[in-house]
Amino acid sequence: MATRTVLLACFIHFFSLLWQSLASPIEDCARLSRSLPGLVFRNGTREFAESITSYFYVQARLLPACVVSPRDAEEVALAVDFLSKTGSPFAVRGGGHGSVTGAANVARGITIDMRSIADVYLDHGTATLKVGAGATWDMVYNRLDPHALSVLGGRAAHVGVGGYLTGGGISFFSPQRGFACDYIINVQVVLSNGTIVNANATHATDLFIALKGGSNNFGIVTRFDLRTFRQGDLWGGGIVYPNSTFEKLLGTFTSFKQLESFDPFAEIELSFVYLGSSSTSIATSSLYYAKPVVNATTFMPFMLVEPQLSNTLRISNTSDFAKETLALSTQNQSSVWATTTFTMTSTILSRILPIWQASALAMNRMTTITSSMTFQSIPPPPPRGMPNSLGFHTKSSPEKNLVLCLISIFFEDTKSQEDLELATKDFIRAVDQVAEDEGAEELFTYLNYAAGWQNPLHDYGDEVLNDLRKVAIEYDPAGILQKQMGGFKLS
Structure with a gap:
């Protein structure tokens, strides 16, 4: 009898704790609904379903207790201040393109959907673009292209502004102009206590620097003010090749990365793709030249590789190229992303290719997959006096000698998520081992491509990481964003 009594007590205690963990977010949703009438949506409503299904990848489509859809910074502040006092887990989403589960959505918590904060306003007098954090890059380019202006933004139309910029950002124009976050002039951000501040080069400068690469650890960004630049049409597009061209393409990309051939107007992504459904492999080169120069000399070696299965090279605008990238993207499936960086050597790519090929075949034995391995350059560091948090010294030249591998x-098959994550982790370890063997290892993990098990903030270096932690303590002393939000943390 005593044993039964103890077991019953344990059973009741367990379910009491379970109910408390579930009840708190549910109660929070009810209270938020009274404070933000018509802006809080629960499962079973059309608005809730639309928010969840709009995430680009299936693994991000978690089911929160409710979705909050604020329309301005003040409503974000109200929600964040309230949640900071309840302890309930919460997440903030913009475009919803990220691949890390739990970074922009939260199961059984509260998800703040920023997509209603998506105004794009061009100040012609200062050539400054004010962009709501819930906007996507197609909205930005559609606004700027008619004025022959651009900003450093995403290369795919559907990518969200907020996560992209706070993670660094690589653009069509990055070889010449750097990381996208370096063109931020001002950030409007809601702190965990509900205070709305503007961070820039003269006010809250430490917060301003931290937000340029430090992700969601310091506050909820509601608006970015971006520096524009003159940019008319450019030349670009993609070439698709059969697998018989793989070795030629590796040699061509290796030559492209030679220091003496650096062209700041040339941006390329070289990808190798395995299509598990047909057991075939192809390669693609996405080429962009920031001037309307047909058949740019820098890219001629890639254009001369034959045979070609398709070729879309043309003169067009940024909006068109971003839409083309979206059309080629793989939506409504599960995904696993991971990344690493190394210094280019004459042999490293040819050593990595068979590792990827073997990895793709092994993964396809688990379930039918599409595997893509992409090589591209790292952008240059910011000018002196305009720092970001990405860890590159102003005198370094990562754009010339480093390669980012994605x-x-x-x-x-959603049941294969964990096994494929482990296999991807093994692949990254193998690439890192090759880089170490060649004396080409580089401690940089690009946050916007990183897997959940990677530590991109730690890879910025101890000095940067310590600075980021100090900023987090100053602006979020209770550690609300470290404890109640997902994503890449500073601990």
């Missing part, structure tokens, strides 16, 4: 896996 592996992305797409699949429909």
Whole structure:
């Protein structure tokens, strides 16, 4: 009898704790609904379903207790201040393109959907673009292209502004102009206590620097003010090749990365793709030249590689190229992304290719996948006096000698998520081992491509990481954003 009594007490205590963990967010949703009438949506409503299904990848489509859709910074402040006092887990989403589960959505918590804060306003007098954090890059380019202006933004139309910029950002124009975050002039941000501040080069400067690469650890960004630049049409597009061209393409990209051939107007992504459904492999080169120069000399070696399965090279505008990238993207599937960086050597790519090929075949034995391995350059560091948090010294030249490697896996069998994450982790470890063998290792993990198990903020270096922690303590002393939000943390 005593044993039964103890077991019953344990059973009741367990379910009491479970109910408390579930009840708190549910109660918070009810209270938020009274403070923000018509802006809080629960499961079963059309607005809730639309928000969840709009995430680009299936693994991000968690089911929160409710979705809050604020329309301005003041409503964000109200929600964040309230949640900071309840302890309930919460997340903030913009475009919803990220691949890390739990970074922009939260199961059984409260998700703040920023997509109603998406105004794009061009100040012609100062050539400054004010962009709501819930906007996507197609909205930005559609606003700027008619004025022959641009900003450093995403290369795919559907990518959200907020997460992209706070993670650094690589653009069509990055070889010449740097990371996208370096063109931020001002950030409007809601702190965890509900205070709204503007961070820039003269006010809250430490916060301003931290937000340029430090992700969601300091506050909820509601608006970015971006520096524009003159930019008319450019030349670009993509070439698709059969697998017989792989070795030639590796040599061509290796030559492209030679220091003496650096062209600041040339941006390229070289990808190798395995299509598990047909057991075939192809390669693609996405080429962009920031001037309307047909058949730019820098890219001629890639254009001369034959045979070609398709070729879309043309003169067009940024909006068009971003839409083309979206059309080629793999939506409504699960995905795994991971990344690493290394210094270019004459042999490193040819050593990595068979590792990827073997990895793709092994993953396809788990479930049908599409595997893509992409090589591209790292942008240059910011000018002196305009720092970001990404860790590159102002005198370094990562754009000339470093290569960013991205592996992305797409699949429909959601039960294979964990196994494919482990296999991807093994692939990254193998690439890092090759880089170490060649004396080419580089401690940089690009946050916007990183897997959940990677530590991009730590890879910025101890000095930067310590600075970021100091900023987090100053602006979020209770550690609300470290404890109640997901994503890449500073601990």
